Amino acid sequence: YGMVGFQNHLRYGEQARVLRLIPGLENAEFLQFGQIHRNTFINSPKILEATLATRRNPHLFFAGQITGVEGYIESTATGWLAGINAVRALHNETLLLPPASSALGALCRYVSGVETGNFQPVNITFGLLEPLPDELRKKYRDKRQRHMIQVDRALKDWDDFVAS
Template sequence: QENLMADAYNLVGFQNHLRYGEQARVLRLIPGLERAEFLQYGQIHRNTYINAPRVLLPTLQTREREEIFFAGQISGVEGYVESVATGWLAGRNAARLARGEALLEAPSKTATGALARYVSGADAEKYQPVNITFALLEPLPESERRRLKRKRERHVRQVELALAEWDNWLQTIQDGAHTPRAATT
């Protein structure tokens, strides 16, 4: 839903090189959209981001000026959850720096840690923004990969390990604030 009247909708992810007339033709092939009115057509847009591997540490602070932190799209993560996760880490570290406390590196087995590791340690010459994927998480040990034949089973195990690691890590960094727990399903 794009507005309060619920008479306009946004087609997320429809960036393309098609001319407007061709977009209308293609979209009208979809059942239910034959007579749709298109208020705006898709177009390619460019995400602006820093070359984080050259600039950032795993704490998400800059290598040259410790008081500057980057997170979210500008750091090279894509997606709302990824932006929130890196924002949480950068914000937490900015507060710790202001209090003179040691900065945090999220565990690399976790999604937040994997993203921080990627943006600070990827090949700077080929750096591209990413969403979190299982490929960014540390792989399971070979013995577990052999034991768990199905990809889904391996992914479930990676998530279990990541959640346990996250919860353990959170317990070690609490500073009197609330104690968040990893979500489980």
């Protein structure tokens, strides 16, 4: 059997000890242990615009894990946007920036503008989306309801973005 996604900071001996605590694995032979998973990423807030173009060269774009987004969907989405914007840049067209209420727009704004001394990669979360106005947050105390309002707003804003 093989185990996927077992990245950790434990030394090999400690991994063997912990895994042997699992019933049935007391005498297991391990062919390979988990290792630290390191992501290589640029300091996007200093380097990138929200359009994924570099601040110094508007014809150079980055996308995917190297920008500080985590996840297959997030990486694919930034690649889609960077590709479209690269073509638009070649044709001297205005670069696209999805709405801040959308997952892609929120991610692009995060990687290009997060104000922290320790920029770290991130998956999309509701916390990255544009916050709801105070009156809606107070009206809807249930997190699921607030999230549904954020989703509905994002879909409407995305439709408007695509139509423009």
